[in-house]
Amino acid sequence: xxxxxxxxxxxxxxxxxxxxxxxxxxxxxxxxxxxxxxxxxxxxxxxxxxxxxxxxxxxxxxxxxxxxxxxxxxxxxxxxxxxxxxxxxxxxxxxxxxxxxxxxxxxxxxxxxxxxxxxxxxxxxxxxxxxxxxxxxxxxxxxxxxxxxxxxxxxxxxxxxxxxxxxxxxxxxxxxxxxxxxxxxxxxxxxxxxxxxxxxxxxxxxxxxxxxxxxxxxxxxxxxxxxxxxxxxxxxxxxxxxxxxxxxxxxxxxxxxxxxxxxxxxxxxxxxxxxxxxxxxxxxxxxxxxxxxxxxxxxxxxxxxxxxxxxxxxxxxxxxxxxxx
Numbered sequence: 001x002x003x004x005x006x007x008x009x010x011x012x013x014x015x016x017x018x019x020x021x022x023x024x025x026x027x028x029x030x031x032x033x034x035x036x037x038x039x040x041x042x043x044x045x046x047x048x049x050x051x052x053x054x055x056x057x058x059x060x061x062x063x064x065x066x067x068x069x070x071x072x073x074x075x076x077x078x079x080x081x082x083x084x085x086x087x088x089x090x091x092x093x094x095x096x097x098x099x100x101x102x103x104x105x106x107x108x109x110x111x112x113x114x115x116x117x118x119x120x121x122x123x124x125x126x127x128x129x130x131x132x133x134x135x136x137x138x139x140x141x142x143x144x145x146x147x148x149x150x151x152x153x154x155x156x157x158x159x160x161x162x163x164x165x166x167x168x169x170x171x172x173x174x175x176x177x178x179x180x181x182x183x184x185x186x187x188x189x190x191x192x193x194x195x196x197x198x199x200x201x202x203x204x205x206x207x208x209x210x211x212x213x214x215x216x217x218x219x220x221x222x223x224x225x226x227x228x229x230x231x232x233x234x235x236x237x238x239x240x241x242x243x244x245x246x247x248x249x250x251x252x253x254x255x256x257x258x259x260x261x262x263x264x265x266x267x268x269x270x271x272x273x274x275x276x277x278x279x280x281x282x283x284x285x286x287x288x289x290x291x292x293x294x295x296x297x298x299x300x301x302x303x304x305x306x307x308x309x310x311x312x313x314x315x316x317x318x319x320x321x322x323x324x325x
Contacts, residue, residue: 001176004029008169028065030099034106035059037143041110044136045117061102093155100151107144114140122264123254124239126232129302139179146175210252218253219260221246232272235299239265267312273298274313277306281322291318 003026035058042049114137121128153168225245231237243250257268277298280289292303295318300306310318
C-alpha cells in the first residue's frame, strides 16, 4: 500500500522516475491484497493455521501479470494529467475489472471463514464480546470501502473529470490513513484476540455416534444441572466447563444443545440468564435495584449484550419489561 500510494503521489506531482521496472512491479500489487488479507485472517481465526508452500500458489496471478507487463509494456499513463486525458484501450478497463473481481473473491472467502469462526465460538462460550473479532470484521469492511473508492478513482478517465479524480484520491488517502491507524494499531494492542479456534472445529458433528436416547438423557442431565446449580450465572462459563461437570465430551454436549433446543451454546446460556433476570425483576422488593445490578447478577458483563439478548427473548428491553410489572 505504501509503495502504491508513494507511486501515486509522485504521479500527482508529475515526478517521473526513469525506473520502468519499478512501475511494472507495483502495477499488479492489487492482486496481492486479497491473498494477503485472506491468509492473515486465516492466521487470526485458526490457531493451528500454518503457512505452507501451497500458499505460494496465490502469487501466480500477480506473477503472470507482472511478466506480461514486462514483455508487453505498462499501458498506464505516467502522470495524472495523462491519465485523465488519454484514451485508454478497452483491454485496460477489462483487466482492471478482473483484478477487482479477484480481490472480492478473496474477500468473500475471508468473510466466510469469519462467519464459520463466529458459529463455533457461539457453540463454545457464553461471553463472546472479546473474541468475536469485531475489529477484523471492521477492518475488512473498511478495506472493501477503500477498494470501492479506488475502483471509482481508476475509472474516472471515462468521465474525463479532474475534479472527481482529485476528490476520490483525497477520500482514498483519508480512508487508508484511518484504516492503518485505527484498525492495525488497535489489533496490535490486543494480543488476546489472537486465540483462534482449530480448523477442524468448523466441521459440525461429523462422525457423531450419539443415539436419540443418549441425546434425551444428556438433555435431562443438563436441565437438572441448571435447575440445581444455576451454572449459567457464571459470566465465564464455557461449553468445556459444562462438559466436565456432566462428564460428556464438548462435541457431544454441543450437539445436544443444538439439536434439542435449536440454539447455539451462546444463545442457550443467554436464554436461561434472561429467564433468571425476568424472575429477579418480578420478585424484586427493592425499588432501587438497577438494571445494571440485575445484568451482573445473571452473568452478563456488557449492557449492550444484555439488552440485545433480553429483547431477543422477550421482545422488550429490560427497562421496558420492568415498566410492565
